[in-house]
Amino acid sequence: MPDPSNPSPDSPRSASLRRSWAGLPANLRGAAFVSVGALVLILMASLVKQLGKSLPVFEVLFVRFLAGFLLLLPVIWRLGFERLRTKKPHLHLIRGFVGFMGNLCFFIALIHMAIADTVSIQFARPLILAVIAALFLGEVIGARRGIATVAGFAGVLMIARPFGGGFEPWALVALAGTLFGSLVVLMIKLLSRTEPTLVIMFYFALFTTLFAAIPAALTWQTPTWTEVGLLVLCGGLGIVGQGLFTHGVGLGETSFVMPFDYLRIVYSFVIGFVWFAEVPGFWSFAGAAVIIASSLYLLRTQGAKAAPGG
Numbered sequence: 001m002p003d004p005s006n007p008s009p010d011s012p013r014s015a016s017l018r019r020s021w022a023g024l025p026a027n028l029r030g031a032a033f034v035s036v037g038a039l040v041l042i043l044m045a046s047l048v049k050q051l052g053k054s055l056p057v058f059e060v061l062f063v064r065f066l067a068g069f070l071l072l073l074p075v076i077w078r079l080g081f082e083r084l085r086t087k088k089p090h091l092h093l094i095r096g097f098v099g100f101m102g103n104l105c106f107f108i109a110l111i112h113m114a115i116a117d118t119v120s121i122q123f124a125r126p127l128i129l130a131v132i133a134a135l136f137l138g139e140v141i142g143a144r145r146g147i148a149t150v151a152g153f154a155g156v157l158m159i160a161r162p163f164g165g166g167f168e169p170w171a172l173v174a175l176a177g178t179l180f181g182s183l184v185v186l187m188i189k190l191l192s193r194t195e196p197t198l199v200i201m202f203y204f205a206l207f208t209t210l211f212a213a214i215p216a217a218l219t220w221q222t223p224t225w226t227e228v229g230l231l232v233l234c235g236g237l238g239i240v241g242q243g244l245f246t247h248g249v250g251l252g253e254t255s256f257v258m259p260f261d262y263l264r265i266v267y268s269f270v271i272g273f274v275w276f277a278e279v280p281g282f283w284s285f286a287g288a289a290v291i292i293a294s295s296l297y298l299l300r301t302q303g304a305k306a307a308p309g310g
Helices: 011-022 026-051 057-079 088-114 115-122 125-136 142-161 168-193 197-219 227-250 253-277 284-299
Strands: none
Touching: 026 057, 026 088, 026 115, 026 253, 057 088, 057 197, 088 115, 088 125, 088 168, 088 197, 115 168, 115 197, 115 253, 115 284, 125 142, 125 168, 125 284, 142 168, 142 284, 168 253, 227 253, 253 284
16 A cells, blocks of 8 residues: 555656646746755765865875766766767866865865855856956956956965964965866866766866876775765766756756855755854854855846946
């Protein structure tokens, strides 16, 4: 006799729930996917921080990349390896390297500083992209966007606290990771002009796994069975979280759903306090608030044509 509290996929109740979900506006469904994906990715980051206390960072990084690569293989096998042909292997290689460096810096910062501070600095990416666009692409930022950019970097300084005795040097590593992450975004824009998404994902997983393999082998420490389980879970959460985020962005309008990704900062403050007993200070809250405000402003205005007054 079926349990009414746990309906089968074909039950009327389940079908009704699916219809209700499908009836929601695409923006709301996209925001839900992004919000859940943000939580999953913060749980992954928390596992990285926990595992980094007993295992080398390269080992954790390697398993994270390897999990993504192995999960992609069945998809490639089903669709056919001929789909992986590319005329831009050098760009895939560069994207793999900057992606490897970005994740390495992020993981190192996670292990050595508060998770909330690390995640907050990671969201300074729009600020760096604005600077890169101005310096190398000739884009005019405009006065208002320029002020927002400077304010955002001031938020990073608040978290790093170079003005007092509580200087956090690992914040510079987190900022370096954000820089590499910004370069990844630019590489994706270049590759996506001619390369299918599956090809971009495959070569990224391949090259990042290879880049992490050698340092992981040199620093390898045999994990306990508990650590093996957490490593596998960490890799799985990373893939699931990124998949939820990507699907959510694809469902809704970017300008509507992207702000929900900033829930990662909220989640990181809560999980950091509950899991790691990290109590953020005034400058952590202030810096995070400034980064969020300035980054959201840049995201909201990035589609508009820059003008001298804005």
